[in-house]
Amino acid sequence: MSSQGIAVGVVGLGAMGKGMAGSLRRSGYNVYVADVRKEAADTFVEDGGVACSSPAEVAEHCEILVSVVVNAAQTEEVLFGKNGAANAMKKGSVFVMCSTVDPNWSVGLEKRLNDMGILYLDSPISGGAAKAASGEMTIMSAGTPQAYAKVGGALDAMAAKVYRLGDSAGAGSKVKIINQLLAGVHIAAAAEAMALGLREGVDAASLYEVITNSAGNSWMFENRMAHVLAADYTPLSAVDIFVKDLGLVLDTARASKFPLPLSSTAHQMFMQASTAGFGREDDSAVIKIFPGIELPGKK
Template identity: 55%
Template sequence: MNVAVIGLGAMGMGAAKSCLRAGLATTGCDLRDSARADFVAAGGAACASPAEIPQGTEAVLLLVVNAAQTEAALFGEAGCAGRMAPGGVVISSATMSPDDARRLAAAAEARGLLYLDAPVSGGAAKAASGEMTVMASGSAAAFERAQPVLDAVASKVWRLGDTPGIGATVKVVHQLLAGVHIAVAAEAMALGIRAGADPRQLYDVVTSAAGNSWMFENRMARVLEGDDAPRSAVDIFVKDLGLVAEMARGLNHPVPLASQAQQLFTAASAMGHGRADDGFVIRVWQALTGIPLPGDKPKG
């Protein structure tokens, strides 16, 4: 199967290399020279524009930032839709609103393409090992055509329905939980530090007790080490919690915790930390209270 992966970022690179390991003829597409060189060194082919993917590509996996980038990569002036094989499948994995997923699916289907609404979770590590979780909805034909790619990149594929938009809905709800969990993890760690608790002991206690969460254990470990390299950046949750608010408004449904968490991520971004790892939303509390963070180097 000829596959193109659009977006060789933290998750896209891992997914593209997983496709290679599975024996799929894979082209990686990214604007960055360094990303393309990395993928070529792994044995893949690479291009800088979606319009340059091989003619007759049977499946395109899009791991870009949002709906706008997905639309441009598919249907823009430099889009790839015209280079796909008739009946090829678009596997759309950017986090977006359900309305955008349905709109893009209709545009793909009008061009004779199948469309799988297939957002993902698992981060860079799971992408690299081919063990992402996929939350997918689409026709049986779309699932069947996408199966070799799904087998390569995921350990769990949820079949959530036969119409696009359901996958996006579940992903938005998932991001509500993820964003709130990260924000409250940072709040708890900041409070403990302010009150004089040893942050490493606090981490050890919480991760062995009922108050633990996956996000506390994962993100606060990075805070303890001062490791703010972005596996998932602060700005991702500015965007994704905005999608939560947008979906909730359309349903006249209150989401007060998600809204507060979005404001905290927005504050961290406004302070210049938008590209830092999302656990470093804790910088908001540091700025407000002056707390030291254990991984920060002493000044002077």
């Protein structure tokens, strides 16, 4: 199905949403956007999109609405808050939810929207801002065949890999939080390893070079410890994201009394970093909880 002339709405123009909206526009969709920061929506107009003042206004123009906000509470606001999208969405429209949330909440949202005649895709995302901007991210989706049919090629326009994990909501969010389990533990382990090297007087750049060419490497070590070496804690993904996401992991496991010892420890590390004042810094700033080390300084 051609994308020409099809209207797609994107609510939330943060690091991921902005890139996703751009990918849709490049693929020929008419893209309507909204963000709580008016300047973010206005900037997208310069690239060929249409700025709207609220999620409700986006919904008036589009039968596909992609929500790229931080959590369930913000998603609730997008749908049911003042000037929310839900009451403005036409019956048969599809709401694509891209946040990391409790899987049970996502299941409940599908029912709430279906009762209003709105289709739903549980579609968390991964890959970071750069892959979102280039249309190469990953979407972990689940939903009814009708929802997939309605969304057409829009998912493929935003992502290099679109996984269809089930015919109802929940599976997408479950796979995403398992991904976040690994990501959070790997960042925490990478920080611990680098901190030990610094404590023992190993040259940080040399340690990074050796580990990234050895069996102990991970994608997170290679990516996040580069931020530490550069002393650049600009939040591409913040410490507080992993306070939230590992919290969701632990909540999900707790419901079935399933032990997650590594996740629990990593969560405590991110909590400690947040409490120490680093919550809004890049998640690599979890290394700052280790005592008695001198971190690399700005070059």
